[in-house]
Every structure is written in C-alpha cells, then in structure tokens.
Amino acid sequence: xxxxxxxxxxxxxxxxxxxxxxxxxxxxxxxxxxxxxxxxxxxxxxxxxxxxxxxxxxxxxxxxxxxxxxxxxxxxxxxxxxxxxxxxxxxxxxxxxxxxxxxxxxxxxxxxxxxxxxxxxxxxxxxxxxxxxxxxxxxxxxxxxxxxxxxxxxxxxxxxxxxxxxxxxxxxxxxxxxxxxxxxxxxxxxxxxxxxxxxxxxxxxxxxxxxxxxxxxxx
Amino acid sequence: xxxxxxxxxxxxxxxxxxxxxxxxxxxxxxxxxxxxxxxxxxxxxxxxxxxxxxxxxxxxxxxxxxxxxxxxxxxxxxxxxxxxxxxxxxxxxxxxxxxxxxxxxxxxxxxxxxxxxxxxxxxxxxxxxxxxxxxxxxxxxxxxxxxxxxxxxxxxxxxxxxxxxxxxxxxxxxxxxxxxxxxxxxxxxxxxxxxxxxxxxxxxxxxxxxxxxxxxxxxxxxxxxxxxxxxxxxxxxxxxxxxxxxxxxxxxxxxxxxxxxxxxxxxxxxxxxxxxxxxxxxxxxxxxxxxxxxxxxxxxxxxxxxxxxxxxxxxxxxxxxxxxxxxxxxxxxxxxxxxxxxxxxxxxxxxxxxxxxxxxxxxxxxxxxxxxxxxxxxxxxxxxxxxxxxxxxxxxxxxxxxxxxxxxxxxxxxxxxxxxxxxxxxxxxxxxxxx
Ligand code: SF4
Ligand code: SF4
Numbered sequence: 192x193x194x195x196x197x198x199x200x201x202x203x204x205x206x207x208x209x210x211x212x213x214x215x216x217x218x219x220x221x222x223x224x225x226x227x228x229x230x231x232x233x234x235x236x237x238x239x240x241x242x243x244x245x246x247x248x249x250x251x252x253x254x255x256x257x258x259x260x261x262x263x264x265x266x267x268x269x270x271x272x273x274x275x276x277x278x279x280x281x282x283x284x285x286x287x288x289x290x291x292x293x294x295x296x297x298x299x300x301x302x303x304x305x306x307x308x309x310x311x312x313x314x315x316x317x318x319x320x321x322x323x324x325x326x327x328x329x330x331x332x333x334x335x336x337x338x339x340x341x342x343x344x345x346x347x348x349x350x351x352x353x354x355x356x357x358x359x360x361x362x363x364x365x366x367x368x369x370x371x372x373x374x375x376x377x378x379x380x381x382x383x384x385x386x387x388x389x390x391x392x393x394x395x396x397x398x399x400x401x402x403x404x405x406x407x408x409x410x
Numbered sequence: 411x412x413x414x415x416x417x418x419x420x421x422x423x424x425x426x427x428x429x430x431x432x433x434x435x436x437x438x439x440x441x442x443x444x445x446x447x448x449x450x451x452x453x454x455x456x457x458x459x460x461x462x463x464x465x466x467x468x469x470x471x472x473x474x475x476x477x478x479x480x481x482x483x484x485x486x487x488x489x490x491x492x493x494x495x496x497x498x499x500x501x502x503x504x505x506x507x508x509x510x511x512x513x514x515x516x517x518x519x520x521x522x523x524x525x526x527x528x529x530x531x532x533x534x535x536x537x538x539x540x541x542x543x544x545x546x547x548x549x550x551x552x553x554x555x556x557x558x559x560x561x562x563x564x565x566x567x568x569x570x571x572x573x574x575x576x577x578x579x580x581x582x583x584x585x586x587x588x589x590x591x592x593x594x595x596x597x598x599x600x601x602x603x604x605x606x607x608x609x610x611x612x613x614x615x616x617x618x619x620x621x622x623x624x625x626x627x628x629x630x631x632x633x634x635x636x637x638x639x640x641x642x643x644x645x646x647x648x649x650x651x652x653x654x655x656x657x658x659x660x661x662x663x664x665x666x667x668x669x670x671x672x673x674x675x676x677x678x679x680x681x682x683x684x685x686x687x688x689x690x691x692x693x694x695x696x697x698x699x700x701x702x703x704x705x706x707x708x709x710x711x712x713x714x715x716x717x718x719x720x721x722x723x724x725x726x727x728x729x730x731x732x733x734x735x736x737x738x739x740x741x742x743x744x745x746x747x748x749x750x751x752x753x754x755x756x757x758x759x760x761x762x763x764x765x766x767x768x769x770x771x772x773x774x775x776x777x778x779x780x781x782x783x784x785x786x787x788x789x790x791x792x793x794x795x796x797x798x799x800x801x802x803x804x805x806x807x808x809x810x811x812x813x814x815x816x817x818x819x820x821x822x823x824x825x826x827x828x829x830x831x832x833x834x835x836x837x838x839x840x841x842x843x844x845x
Binding site for chain 1: 535701767
C-alpha cells in the first residue's frame with residue numbers, strides 16, 4: 192500500500208470514526224446533564240422557546256455595533272476564513288467528487304481558479320488570525336494550547352491543498368496523500384478541541400436565546 | 411477573616427479554618443455540583459476570540475487584559491475540564507489538566523468579585539452566545555464554599571443571617587418604616603395581616619434612601635391599594651444571589667415569597683434594586699420547584715402599571731433626562747420600556763446615552779462591587795465611562811431605577827467632584843403626583 196492508498200484508506204476511515212464517536216461522546220456528555228428547566232413565569236408576550244432559540248442562533252451572527260470598535264478585525268477576519276473554508280471545502284470539484292465517492296451525494300462546484308484564489312485568501316486570513324492571537328495582549332492571555340493546535344489542524348489542509356493544486360514541493364500523489372492525511376488529522380482533533388464549536392455554537396446560542404427570550408430581554 | 415496577599419501581590423480575603431486542599435475541593439464542588447447542560451455547553455463553546463473583552467467596562471476602562479470576561483473563569487474552566495466535562499476521566503488519567511491550586515483561586519478572587527459586576531454585557535458580545543455572567547455567578551458559589559470571598563461580602567452575609575437583612579435587625583424594621591412615615595408625612599402600612607401588595611425594600615432604603623420608603627407608600631395610598639410592608643419578609647436585595655451563598659439565597663427568597671403567600675398578597679413589589687429583580691423575578695421558582703402563586707414585579711413595572719392604568723396622574727416636568735439602565739433590570743431582566751414609559755408620562759424627553767437599553771454600560775458597582783472597598787480604584791475608572799456618556803448626552807437630569815446604581819454613581823460623582831445628581835425614578839413619580 193503506498194502513502195496515498197494509506198491516506199485515503201485506513202487513515203481517513205480511522206479519522207472519521209474518531210470524529211464521529213468523539214463528537215457524539217462530547218455532545219452527549221453535555222446534553223445528557225440535567226437541564227434545570229424550572230423557571231419563573233415567562234414575561235407576558237414573550238416568544239416561544241423555539242423561536243427564542245432560533246433568534247439566539249441568528250442574532251449572534253452579527254455583533255452589535257457597540258462592540259465593533261475593539262472587535263472589528265476579529266469579526267471581519269473570522270467571517271473571511273470561515274466563508275473561505277466553506278467555499279474551498281464544499282465547492283471545489285475534486286472535493287465534491289471525493290464526497291460523492293464516500294457518501295454518494297454531489298452538487299455543482301466552482302471553477303478551479305476561483306477556488307484557488309479563495310484558498311489563498313483563506314490561508315492569508317488564517318495567518319492573520321494567528322498573528323493576531325500571538326500579538327494581542329488579550330488573546331495571548333486567554334489562548335490555550337488547543338487554540339494553536341486547532342489552528343495548525345485547520346491551516347495544514349489549506350496549505351497542502353494549495354501546494355497540491357500548484358504541484359509545488361513534491362510529487363502530485365505525495366502532495367495529495369499529505370493533504371488527505373492533514374484532513375484526517377483535522378478530524379481526529381476535532382472532537383477534543385475548540386473545532387467542536389462548529390456544532391456547539393447551535394446549542395450555546397440557542398440556550399442563551401431561550402434564557403433571554405423567556406425574560407423578554409434583548410440578546 | 412484574614413486579609414492576605416498572594417506572592418504576586420494580589421490582595422484577597424480568607425474565611426474559616428480549612429486546609430488548603432479542603433478549600434480547593436470545596437471550591438470545585440461548589441462550582442461543579444450544580445453543573446447542568448446549559449452551563450456545560452457554555453463552558454465548552456469558547457473559541458477564545460476575545461470579543462467579550464470589548465464589552466466589559468473594567469477592561470474598556472483600564473485596558474487590563476486580565477479583565478477579559480472569559481479570563482475571570484479560568485480556574486473554574488480548569489476544574490470543569492478535570493472534574494465534570496465529557497473527557498474528564500481521560501484528562502485525569504493522562505494528567506493533561508492539572509488540579510487547580512488554592513493560590514490560583516486566591517489570585518482569582520479579585521477577578522471574580524472585585525472586577526465583575528455580573529452585568530452581563532459580555533454575554534451580549536460573545537459570538538458563541540456564552541452566558542459568561544451566569545458562569546461567573548456560578549463560580550462565586552464555589553468561592554463562597556471555599557471561604558474565598560471579599561470581607562465586605564462575608565460581613566453582609568453574616569449580618570443577613572443574623573438579622574434577616576444586611577442593613578438592620580428585623581425587629582427594628584417596623585420602627586424605621588414608621589419613622590420614615592412621620593418624617594415625610596405619609597401614612598405607612600406595616601405588618602398588616604392581609605394585603606394585596608407586599609412591598610419589599612433594599613438595604614439602601616433602610617439607611618440612605620429612606621425617602622423611597624415613604625414614596626412608595628404615597629403612591630400606593632393615592633391609588634387606594636391594599637398594601638403593606640412586613641417585618642417577616644422585607645429584604646429583597648438578596649446578598650446570597652451575589653456573594654455565592656446559595657443557601658442564603660434560598661432562605662432570603664423563601665422569606666419574602668412565603669410572607670407574600672401568608673398575607674394573601676397577589677403581587678410582591680420589589681424595590682428599586684436590580685439584583686432583587688434577578689433573584690426574585692427570575693430565580694425564585696428554582697427554590698420552589700415550580701411556579702410561585704404570587705406575581706413578582708419590580709418597582710419600575712409597578713410604576714408603569716400605575717401611570718398606564720391612569721390610577722395616578724402626574725404633573726409634567728418640562729425637562730430632558732438620560733436614563734441609566736440598571737443591568738439586572740434591563741439587560742438581564744427585559745424591563746427596558748417601562749422606565750421610558752414612566753419618564754414619558756412625566757413629560758420628560760429622554761436623551762439616550764450612547765450605550766443604552768440592553769447595551770447600557772454598567773454603573774460599575776453591581777454584584778457587590780460597590781460594597782467592596784478594595785475595588786474602588788477600578789470602579790472609579792469604570793465610572794468615567796458613564797460620566798462621559800452622560801455629559802455627551804447633555805440632558806438636564808440623570809435618572810435611574812436601582813438604589814445600588816444610584817449609590818455607585820453618586821460615589822463616583824463625589825470622587826470626581828462632578829456636579830450631577832443621580833435621581834430615582836420612584837422619587838420623581840412620587841414628587842410629581844398630580845392632585
Ligand atoms: S467572546 Fe465568547 S467565545 Fe469569544 S473569548 Fe469571550 S467567551 Fe470566548
Ligand atoms: S458580567 Fe459585566 S463586569 Fe462581569 S465580566 Fe461580564 S461585562 Fe465584565
């Protein structure tokens with residue numbers, strides 16, 4: 192078995208298994224705790240918990256202008272790399288074919304040169320994020336090892352992907368193998384660190400949405 | 411009590427005799443004990459983006475990174491991961507997350523108590539929707555159990571346990587009420603066996619703001635309501651809610667609600683106090699295991715009902731005013747419109763502060779901070795943010811609906827020789843009742 196076969200065979204399946212089980216374990220470990228739902232009567236005319244939850248999830252997409260002064264870069268840069276990652280991961284034709292092979296579903300993609308440009312922007316944005324983390328006194332103080340590991344796990348697939356597409360540094364097959372291995376590493380790390388926020392944000396925002404909605408308070 | 415300093419020079423207070431390990435374990439248990447799904451989801455969701463720093467008046471006023479809201483939870487986050495999180499057994503086995511040391515807790519006393527007013531502005535800034543303020547409140551439960559709370563809060567705790575109020579023994583309550591009645595020429599009702607409205611008070615009203623006691627009476631009498639103060643249940647500020655003593659919180663909550671039930675009151679009116687609203691309006695059901703047979707409303711909601719129902723008429727004040735939004739009432743309580751409605755009925759044109767309503771900046775004294783002298787320097791710094799906004803708004807008057815905010819802002823004004831009176835909405839209404 193060569194490196195590429197190993198990467199898209201056992202390595203990837205192992206990673207996906209860790210990802211699925213670990214994510215499930217962590218989510219259940221949180222959601223199976225008691226919910227403590229005994230609450231004082233809701234404010235008259237307050238929305239249903241369901242719509243408060245939805246509102247919580249949606250409202251938090253955009254910061255209040257009051258917090259923009261200090262948070263503008265974090266907000267803009269955060270949007271850039273999240274959108275960039277989503278575009279590159281889900282709209283690059285080879286990725287779509289790969290997903291089709293695994294799960295049997297597919298959708299149309301974007302031209303490669305567009306994806307390449309988005310990939311470069313994403314990489315630059317990720318570098319800006321880590322530079323900010325390492326220089327801002329607040330971020331330096333609150334950062335954990337997790338933040339750096341999660342960054343590496345996110346950055347490597349982008350980097351190896353860009354190298355593979357530009358045939359830079361090694362044989363194409365080797366680059367693809369490294370790319371898939373970096374994605375496997377991403378999946379293995381996912382349940383254990385902050386990458387989990389990709390799932391947790393829904394619960395976290397919804398819960399606060401319900402708490403505030405119940406009180407008739409604005410989120 | 412012993413006042414100490416950590417090796418890094420941070421002041422803290424310690425209470426009770428406990429070994430260091432016991433102290434640490436008590437803190438961990440106190441925090442982790444009630445861990446539910448909501449707190450856990452919030453402990454797990456932080457992406458360390460730092461947005462919350464921009465919301466905290468203590469960070470904004472000082473630029474000190476330690477005041478970043480999520481940083482105030484650090485030892486408790488560690489405890490959570492080691493003892494309660496989904497991977498806790500693995501972390502313990504591999505020794506990845508070490509035990510929290512007692513020194514760390516001592517060092518964090520300053521951040522959890524002196525530098526947090528539980529104002530909840532950070533919650534509004536967090537893109538993950540983490541209710542940071544609520545988590546800090548839960549961290550205080552652990553700190554209380556470990557005997558690691560500031561001396562002033564401990565003193566108020568002891569006094570409340572002994573007297574039923576941090577301000578005065580329950581035996582003296584009726585006298586204070588009657589004296590206020592005489593001083594301000596208002597008929598007072600106290601300890602009536604039956605009444606529709608039970609009116610409760612905050613400590614400031616039993617000392618500095620006694621006029622408030624008479625103001626409520628004046629309005630209630632004018633409306634012809636059946637109401638009373640009551641020596642068995644008068645203290646609504648609930649020190650246990652903010653110092654982390656959950657047993658005291660339960661006791662103080664039960665005391666006022668049980669008294670309301672006993673006298674057959676349908677409505678319990680909370681004083682102009684933000685934390686009273688948080689404790690009684692939103693958390694009381696927790697101690698009763700379900701709905702309470704009494705309606706709990708804040709003084710501001712009572713005033714809104716009074717003016718909207720037309721049961722009292724007000725003289726028009728031809729003035730502009732800015733309103734300081736008490737955090738527990740507005741941001742965390744949802745009572746944003748009521749004070750503005752009442753001001754409107756007074757003929758006051760509201761000139762909003764730059765940050766107002768649910769995004770208003772805290773007075774800097776909530777959560778027991780104003781009572782904790784150690785916090786004076788940062789409290790004054792935070793006050794400057796407010797002062798700037800008030801000056802920029804340029805209104806004639808400055809009004810609020812929380813006695814603690816009023817005291818904090820008045821102390822700030824005095825400190826900076828700032829010539830602006832901080833007025834009470836209740837007092838404005840009482841002083842302007844039309845015949
Ligand atoms: S704003 Fe929320 S997610 Fe960001 S650092 Fe603060 S608590 Fe964490
Ligand atoms: S609750 Fe208020 S004072 Fe406490 S950390 Fe959050 S913003 Fe700062």
